[in-house]
Amino acid sequence: MSPASVLDVVLAAAVLAVALVAVLLPSRRGAVSAFLVLGVVLAVLWARLDAPDIALAEAALGSGVAGALLMDTLTADPARPGRRAGRTAVVVGLLAGAVALAALTVVVRAVPDEPSLLPAAVAEEIHGAGADHAVTAVLLNFRSLDTLLEAAVLVFAAAGAGALVRTPVRAPDPVPAPVTALARVLLPALVLLGTWLLLAGTSRPGGAFQAGAMFAGALVVAFVAGARFAASQGTAARAWTVAGVLAFVALAAGTAMLGQGWLVLDPRWAGAAVLTVETVLAVSIGVGLAQVFVANSEARRVPS
Amino acid sequence: MTRLELLLALGCAVLVVGLVAHLLARDLVRRVVALNVASAGVMIVLLVLATRGTEPDPVAQALVLTGIVIMAAITGLALALVRRVEAPEDEEAP
Amino acid sequence: MEIALHAVATVLLLCVLAGLWRAARGPSTRDRVTAFALLGTTGAALLVVLATLTQTAALRDAALVLVALATVVVVVVTRGTAER
Amino acid sequence: MSALLLPALVLGPLAAGAVAAVVPRERGRVRAAVGLTTAALTALACAVVVGGVATAPGHEVRVALAGWEPPLGIVLRADAASAALLVLTTLVGVAVSVTVAVRDDAGGGPAFWPLWLGLWAALHGVYVTQDLFNAYVLLELVTVGAVSLVALGKGRSAGPALRYLFVAVVGSLLFLLAIALVYAEAGTLDMSAAAGRVAPGPLLTAALALTLVGMGAKMALFPLHSWLPVAHPAAPAAVSAVLSALVVKAALVVLWRFWVALAPAAGGAAHVLAVASGVAGSAAVLWGGLMALRQRRLKRIVAYSTVTQVGYLALVLPLMAPGGEAARAAWSGGLLLVVAHGLAKAAMFLAAGVLTAAYGSDHLEDLRGAMRHRPWVVAALGVAGVSLAGLPPTLGFAAKWQLLAAGVESGQWWWVAALLAGGLLTVGYTAVVLRAVSAPADAGEQAPEPPPAAVPTVQAAVPLALAVAAVVLSVLAGGLAGLVADTAPRGLA
Structure with a gap:
């Protein structure tokens, strides 16, 4: 076996092992940490x-923002005693899983x-697509409708999570000094990194979503x-959350009215349009994800 | 087993592990985690499909990027609901 | 050189798995977070090795992002534990 | 003109939903004004697009977004089936919007508007998209909107909402894997382009099976239905109407489109899966009907009735399988049934909402005397029930007739028996409801009921209007069925 394939096999085993640990640990904390x-x-x-x-x-969203969300859930409630599924359910579930896995393994061999x-x-x-980096060109031009709708999913998820908060936002608690100190360093670094990813995105990997996740991290x-x-969670925050979708729709309607479709x-101006939409989207995604986080945090801080 | 088959099978395995755990778990946060694991399995399949050919397939990668963002949004909504479900009874009244 | 880099990557990956044990076992949240911060760094190192291996500069960005957001998670947890 | 407006059907309500989200929650009237304006404009745009479909050669309106044709780009395409769904959505959407605008707790408060408009946009998208991955994104948008709306319900609605979210996301993930498998083989995401590039084999069979299970979970097909009778009644009244009438249909439409495009290429495997769908559907018809008979709460009865009706819609797959004339009858009958069920179910849930608001409960015992005090609302329940049961002179009758014809024509007697049994059960639970509300208010040993609380007239009139629409449309049913059948997808022939 070549060193490359050793790495592949170890990596595959690692992914499967970590996934198993993440779902098998009985405690919330363990599951989230493994995730x-x-x-x-x-x-x-x-x-x-x-x-x-x-x-x-993945680094920005999967383990970053989603990780922060999950971790925050843990700090909110002390660990709950986990109820377990019945024995029959476990047996049936495992059998069904094994059958499904065997079937799918056969299926993917036909790929x-x-x-x-x-x-x-x-x-x-x-x-002429407006971005030299192929993934960005797909997202912002060839399949731009998907990207618009995906931004909309975030907007309405934020609205839905926000609707669950039925109490006004409370004044912040006193903050421990180390947190403030860390935040002072981290905040500019995250904003800078996000801006870099945004600007780099037209010619190399990066773009609105990764940058937005960094901005969300900063917020x-x-x-x-x-x-x-x-x-x-005021009007300004909500306006920023929807700005990306509205800018995208405005671009769409504008091109339609100009008769281009x-x-x-x-x-001639695809590059400028892509960068503009990406910038608004990045800020919008950042604020939107942060709004989801804030809504989650406030959903717990109901005054007694 | 070729690399393609190995990694495709890995994706399917992660998906099945996530789904079974999601259906069997009772703790709501663990169910959210398991759902995210399942989604990672599908993303593995899509990205492995993108490695066929000499150049990586930018369209499949764009799909995965979209999928990851959607899953993050859904995780946020799910966790907000989990908190609402687990809030003490008296806080439920609007 | 390539063989060496692959070997380094494999070893780093095994380090991640070792760290998983601490992150998953705990027992205190502090243990888990320390383990995760460490793992984030190891993961970043792995990404840098892969960046050299495949000559993909963007993977260095990914390494930076991983470290930065691992720190965000640490801040969130620190704040959360301080609150209780 | 209609080609120009087709994307606006998606992007218009979407943008309006975003705008409504910015309006402060305290300004409920402003949000409602945004919502009503959008409803009016959307209805207008729908009329233009439907007109365009009716007059266009080949009865389709097609737009390649961003100027890119498949395989690179995404195509939106409205055909006769989309037109039927757009008509249904417009009628229900306007009715729901008016109901909530009159009294906003029917929708769960001002948070209703942005979520509902976003959901409306996503539904339009599902009806017209030709792209598999785009359909996935739209379904997720539908899910996020629908789940958030359920959570607006009074009391402990977060639990049912979360359960619904879990089921819907699992369904989406299975569908996404199906998309990946189709993409692996066909190399494209466009449904009609993929149809020509797939061959019978494990990939295609798995893709069809995953889509059937995934969409089955999302539309609450037996035995994956158990979340629906919990989630739909937990939602605010207007939201229940939207969920049963429209949201369930989004998954159904994706299933049908996927099936019509790709099943013909799969050969015998597709036939087996279609029969499985039919068995599940027949079980749903019987189980849902029996459970509806046993419920004592109006909203629960209506929700179980949705389980039954989803079962009918699952029968369309095996009825279409033989191809030819029977397939076309099944296709047009299925679409008419979607419209008929949507109108009837929206009418029933809105009527249930009015009665609940008036009597403070939806227990059948508490609704005694409703026939005398709220005759028009009860009339709406009755007419809608008749349409659900498939009795003349309603749209439901026309739809079931087509399905029966398809079953008889292709000699599939089993499904015909399920259709007829379901009709009887529907008559049964409609009768239970009508008997309960027509009992005298002071019957039995209990104290006389207090008179019902006042409800705005408009809100009480809306359900009847929807139920009447189901009757009026039945006059046009023959023509509609013919049009839909003539323009049935080529894969059916």
Whole structure:
């Protein structure tokens, strides 16, 4: 076996092992901690699969923002005694799982080892698409409707989580000094990193979603450190949350009214349009994810 | 077993592990975690499909990126609901 | 050189798995968070090795992001434990 | 013009939902104004698009978004089936919007508006998208909107909402794996393009099975139905109407589109899966009907009735399987049934909402005397029940007739028996409801009921209007069925 395939096998085993640990640990804390580790291992797997964009996103979202959300759930409630599923259910579940896995393993052996139609199509059309980096071109031009709707999913998830908060936001508690100190260092670093990912995204891996996750991280840190602006669920915060979707729809409607067709970007200004939409989207995603975090935090802090 | 088959099988295994755990777990946070594990399994399958051919498939990668963001949003909503479910009775009244 | 890098990557990966044990076992939240912060760093090192191996500069960004957001998680947990 | 407006059906309500989310929650009137304006404009745009579909050559309106044709880009395409669904959604959507605008606790408060508009946009998208992954994203948007709306319900609605979210996301993940498998083989995400690039084999069979199970979970097909009778009644009245009438149909439409495009290429395996769908559907018809008969709460009865009706809709897959004339009858009958059920179920849930608001409860015992005090609301329940049971002169009758014809034509007597049994059960539980509300208010040993609380007239009139629409549309049913059958997807022939 070559060193490369040893690495592949070890990596595959690691992913499976961490996934098993994450679902098997009976305590919440253990499960969440193992899930954070899964995010790290997955980021490595994505890197190994030639997908640096996804490695970035996994590091930022999968183990970053989602990790912070899950961890915050743990600090909110003391661990609860876990009820267990009945023995019959476990046996049936395991059997069904084994059968499903065997069937799927047979199925995926039939996957043809040849590329799909799309990489060639992307390579052919990427000039004038507004971004030299293929993944960004797909997200912001070829399949821009998906990206718009995905931003909308975030907007409405934030609205839904926000609707669960039925109490006004409480004044922040006193913050421990180490947290404030850490936040002072971390905040500018996160914003800088996010901006870099945003600007880099048109020509190399990176883009609105990774940058947005960094901005969300910055806002979460600010919120945790007691900054009032980050705790707000007011009109301005909600306006920023929806700004990305509205900017995207405005672009779509604008191109339609100009007679080019919905979301059709003219190669002459496609680059500018892509960067503008990405910038608004990144800020919007950042605020939106942070709003989900704040809503979660407030859903717990109901005054007694 | 080729690398493609190995990694595709890995994706399926992670998906099945996540789904079975999701259906069997009673603790709500653990169910959310298991759902995220299952989703990671599907993402593995998609990204492995993207490695066929000489260049990585940007479209499949874009799909995964979209999927990850959606899953993060859904996790946020799910956790907010978990908190609401576990809030003491008297806090339920709006 | 390539063989050495692959070997380093494999060893680092095993380190991650060793760390998983501490993160999963706990017993205190502090143990878990320390383990996770450490794992984030190991994961970042792995990404840097892979960046060199495949000559993908963007993976260094990913390493940075991983470290930065692992720190965010640490801050969140620190604050949360301080509150109780 | 209609091609220009087709994407607006998705992006318009989406943007309006985003705008409504920015309006402070205390400004409920402003949010309602945004919602009503959007409802009016959406209805107008729908009319134009439906008109475009009716007059266009080949009865379809098609837009390649961002100017990219498949395989690279995403295509939205409205055909006769989309038109039928758009008509249903417009009628129910306007009715729900008016109901909530009149009295906002029917929708669970001002948080209703952004979520509902976002959901509305996503539903439109599901009806017209041709792209598999786009359908996945739209279904997730539907889920996020629907789950959040359930959580707006009074009392402990978060639990049912979370359970619904779990089921819906599991369904989505299975569907996403199916998409990955189709993509692995066909190399494209466009449904019609993929149809020509797949061959019988394990990949296609697995994709069909995963989609059937995934969408089955999302639309509460027996035995994956147990979340629905919990989640739908927990939601605010107007939301229950939207969930039963429209949201369940989103998953169904994706299943049907996927099936019509890809099942013909799968050969015998698709036939086996279709029969499985039919067995599950028949079981759903019987189980849902029996459970509905046993319930003592109005909203629960209506929710179990949805389980039954989803069962009918699952029968369409085996009825379509033989192809030819029978398949076309099954396709058009299925679509008419979707419209008929949507109208009837929205009418029933809105009527249940009015009665609950008036009597403070939806227990059948507490609704005694409703026939005398709220005759129009009870009339709406009755007419809707008749349409659900598939009796003339309603749209439900026309739809069931088509399905029966399809079953008889292809000699599939089993499914015909399930259809007829379901109709009898529907008559049964509708009768239970009507008998309960027509009992005199002071019957039995209990003290006389206090007179019902006042409910705005408009709110009480809306359910009847929907139920009447089901009758009026039945006049057009013949023409509609013909149109839908003539424009049935090519895969059916």
